[in-house]
Each structure stands twice: as C-alpha cells, then as structure tokens.
C-alpha cells in the first residue's frame with residue numbers, strides 16, 4: 387500500500403531520518419521506472435544523507451552494455467526520493483556522481499535539510515508516483531495538446547535535459563530506425579535469453595508481467611515496443627494502435643555518466659507531470675541500444691533543434707486505458723545498512 391506522508395508540518399530537527407521516514411522515501415524511490423523492471427538500485431542512509439547506488443547484479447549486459455539505462459533508472463529513483471522528501475517538508479540538496487573515480491556506482495547523494503523550505507512542485511508530484519505506469523495500450527490519435535507539449539519541454543529543461551517533439555516525417559524516420567533495430571535483434575540469442583529472464587510471466591516482485599505487455603500491434607512497426615519472448619505472449623491478441631502517435635525524444639547535451647543520471651531525473655519529472663495531466667507514456671527505445679542507430683535518432687531531432695546532444699529515451703505519449711502495474715521488491719531488499727537506519 388502507498389504509505390501516507392508521515393507529517394504535513396515541517397519536520398523536527400532530528401539528527402537522523404526515522405525508520406518510518408526511510409520506508410516512505412524508499413517506497414517512492416523504487417516505484418520509479420527501470421528497463422525490464424530490474425530495479426537496479428541500492429540505498430545507504432546515514433543521518434540525513436541518502437546515497438543512491440547502482441546494483442550491478444541487475445545489469446543487462448546484452449541490451450545495455452554501457453550501463454546507461456541503469457543510470458537513467460537510478461536517476462528516476464533519485465527524483466522520486468526528492469519528491470517524497472519534499473512531501474515530508476524537507477528541502478533537499480542533490481549531488482550527481484559525487485565521487486566518479488573512487489565510487490562510480492554512487493550515482494547520487496541527497497541531503498535532506500529539515501530547516502529548509504521544501505520544493506512545492508516536487509511535493510505535489512509525490513502523489514503521482516504510484517499512479518504512473520508504463521502503458522503499452524492503444525491511445526487516442528493526437529491526444530497530446532500543444533499546451534501539454536510545451537509544459538513537458540519546460541519540465542525536462544528544469545533537469546537540464548531537452549524534450550523534442552517529432553513531426554510526421556521525423557516519426558516515420560524513427561519508425562524506420564525501430565524496424566532496423568528489430569531486424570538486428572532477430573537471431574541475437576544473447577539478447578533474447580537476457581530478456582526472457584525478465585519479461586513475460588505472472589506478476590512477481592520484479593520483471594514485466596505478461597499483462598503489462600499490452601496487445602500486439604496489428605500493423606508493423608508498432609508504435610509500442612513488443613517485448614514478448616515467450617510463445618504464449620507472442621501470440622497474444624492484437625489491436626489497432628493510433629496512426630499519428632505523439633512521440634518525443636529526451637536528450638542531454640553530454641553523454642557522461644552524470645548526464646545519464648540527469649536524463650533519469652528529467653524522465654521521471656516529465657512522466658509524473660504527464661500523469662498529473664492525465665497522460666500516459668510508453669517507450670520505443672530499441673534504436674537507442676545500437677550506437678549508430680542512436681546517432682541516427684539524434685540526427686533526426688537535430689533537424690528541428692539544430693543542437694547537438696545525446697538521445698536517451700524515445701517516449702510515446704497518449705491518453706488511454708489505465709495500464710497493468712508491475713511489481714516491486716520490498717524496500718528492505720534495497721537498503722545496505724538497515725541496522726544503522
């Protein structure tokens with residue numbers, strides 16, 4: 387069950403976060419999206435400091451050899467932590483990749499400051515965390531208004547990322563790149579074996595259950611990525627999807643590990659604001675998993691922005707049915723020093 391905020395009043399200046407507060411913070415963090423719902427993060431809490439680490443045992447070496455998706459997921463979890471802390475009345479200070487040489491797995495350090503002024507925008511978004519789910523169902527055509535498009539561009543900008551909406555010709559180009567990526571995946575047994583480990587089964591504490599795959603697309607290439615590997619999932623019922631999808635690409639100016647974490651913060655901010663405004667999202671990331679196709683995605687959006695950068699997520703937005711949820715492991719599984727907290 388989604389934990390209630392522990393307090394609405396400014397917190398007392400204690401010298402450490404209480405176990406109840408830590409549980410609220412981590413429940414929010416682990417609700418973040420992650421590739422194949424691997425939940426590749428760990429946390430250490432010391433006093434008022436929360437460190438977010440990558441859990442490399444949950445890496446995806448075939449589909450994410452550089453660990454970029456891992457860092458994006460950890461960035462999204464970090465954003466949720468900040469929202470939860472703000473909802474408890476804390477101001478937070480954030481450092482990304484604070485010790486890149488000595489501790490490359492330490493992706494973010496959050497300091498909660500009881501005496502500071504909490505960020506109201508983050509506090510409001512806390513309520514959206516349990517409502518956000520990746521929705522791979524068909525949506526209405528062109529349902530994302532210009533107003534919402536601009537709002538989401540601004541939200542990405544707040545986290546130093548860029549969200550670029552695609553026109554018709556660019557959408558066609560991205561779908562060509564999706565087709566190319568899908569072709570390369572055929573016969574890549576390393577990838578299929580890795581994906582089969584995480585995707586397509588009954589609801590569990592991690593991975594993507596069959597119910598969350600959504601229907602197959604009646605046409606190819608679909609505007610939703612078909613992640614099915616098991617024979618029963620591959621032959622699930624098909625449906626007609628929207629003909630004019632609303633697709634945007636999230637990118638950052640750099641491509642260093644800290645940029646990947648920043649992309650994750652921006653991703654979650656954009657997704658939570660979209661959720662608040664009644665929109666859903668799914669991802670068409672397969673071209674981004676091949677260096678040359680990723681560059682081609684970036685070239686496609688450069689036509690509109692004329693800026694260089696690095697693409698991180700291809701996001702399809704819409705308004706449709708509520709999505710099937712995915713599970714999460716219990717919060718105690720993620721904390722490294724429970725006896726000290």
Ligand SMILES: Cc1cc2nc3c(=O)[nH]c(=O)nc-3n(C[C@H](O)[C@H](O)[C@H](O)COP(=O)(O)O)c2cc1C
Nearest residue numbers: 419420421422423455458459519520611669671712
């Ligand atoms: C870096 C990253 C890459 C992802 N890539 C895809 C993708 O290509 N296709 C897709 O359908 N979902 C993709 N997802 C969504 C995850 O599958 C989803 O977040 C996860 O299963 C948890 O489900 P939830 O988002 O409903 O909480 C991606 C998520 C992240 C963070």
